[in-house]
Amino acid sequence: MRTIQFREAVCEAMSEEMRADKDIYLMGEEVAEYNGAYKATKGMLDEFGAKRVIDTPISELGFAGIGVGSSMVDCRPIIEFMTFNFSLVGIDQIINNAAKIRQMSGGQFNIPITFRGPTASAGQLAATHSQAFENWFANTPGLKVVVPSNPYDAKGLLKSSIRDDDPVIFMESEQMYGDKGEVPEEEYTIPLGKADIKREGDDVTIVSFGKIIKEAYKAADELKEEHDVSCEIIDIRTVRPMDYDAIKKSIKKTNRLVVLEEAWPFGNVATEITYHIQQHAFDHLDAPIIKINTADTPAPYSPVLLEEWLPNKDDVKKAVKKVMYI
Numbered sequence: 001m002r003t004i005q006f007r008e009a010v011c012e013a014m015s016e017e018m019r020a021d022k023d024i025y026l027m028g029e030e031v032a033e034y035n036g037a038y039k040a041t042k043g044m045l046d047e048f049g050a051k052r053v054i055d056t057p058i059s060e061l062g063f064a065g066i067g068v069g070s071s072m073v074d075c076r077p078i079i080e081f082m083t084f085n086f087s088l089v090g091i092d093q094i095i096n097n098a099a100k101i102r103q104m105s106g107g108q109f110n111i112p113i114t115f116r117g118p119t120a121s122a123g124q125l126a127a128t129h130s131q132a133f134e135n136w137f138a139n140t141p142g143l144k145v146v147v148p149s150n151p152y153d154a155k156g157l158l159k160s161s162i163r164d165d166d167p168v169i170f171m172e173s174e175q176m177y178g179d180k181g182e183v184p185e186e187e188y189t190i191p192l193g194k195a196d197i198k199r200e201g202d203d204v205t206i207v208s209f210g211k212i213i214k215e216a217y218k219a220a221d222e223l224k225e226e227h228d229v230s231c232e233i234i235d236i237r238t239v240r241p242m243d244y245d246a247i248k249k250s251i252k253k254t255n256r257l258v259v260l261e262e263a264w265p266f267g268n269v270a271t272e273i274t275y276h277i278q279q280h281a282f283d284h285l286d287a288p289i290i291k292i293n294t295a296d297t298p299a300p301y302s303p304v305l306l307e308e309w310l311p312n313k314d315d316v317k318k319a320v321k322k323v324m325y326i
Contacts, residue, residue: 003185007040009151010116013158014041014078017185021076024162025052027063028080028117038118038177038189039084053173064090064115068097071113071167081117094205098167099142105289110165114160115181119147119208121299121310122174127321130306132263134210135272137169138240144168144192145239147210151181153237155218156190164192173211191302197242197250201232205250205322208260211237212311216260219316227326241268247273248281255286256323259318265293287323292316 034180121130161168220231259270270291
């Protein structure tokens, strides 16, 4: 094992796959000459050349469409959005083309394309640059949605995403690119659709994903120390397909569920998990499910307001104590 940054894990995953398959290429804003806006593509232009690592104009609609079209003729593109906030400009290509062509062609075309880039808030970037759209894309049949929370998962899941024959939305975080974690020297992949138990526990299940899961770790540490509460933390990793079985198995042990998600509260991933568990594991619940989300407003610019807007460890502790009747 060795310790690398999240950005290095992303770069390694793409580079290893591009070495193995000449049909894979990378396209996006500043991915080549600038080594990536977040340095997640450092050195790739030098290794693979300008025909396979392609800088684009600020034209998400255009290069998303090029990616979809090329995936219909045996290419396997990786399309980087500088942030998924900018994917809204090209969302027609993702929702109406990438997600639907396989069905609309009667299976004649697969769309092996990976759209990747940062998601959710990244500090004081204000309302139009601090949005989490995982639930938007996960709502669309035909798309797979992946949100890793650490370098190990990022590399293994990204390699699987690039190899997948269907379109994958791979969502990272600007605030995680500098995070460090252990990654094996040898080749490995992580299958899509498999959650991971990050911490085992007996009293309550906390389900989360992406960078906000760090707040669950902090809360679990304090709850153990202050109240001897043992929290089981599940990182779903893949929003769609969702590993419901892993969550249900945990609920049968802990009988309590808190869902932590960095997204607006209406119609989100946490809502879907809540419905599924009450529908399929209701008899195992000893308390109502609590979901924790951002405030139901656009993200504020003020650092004081932003801190209040985002879920934090204190929100998690409060929710856990409520389901534990403490």
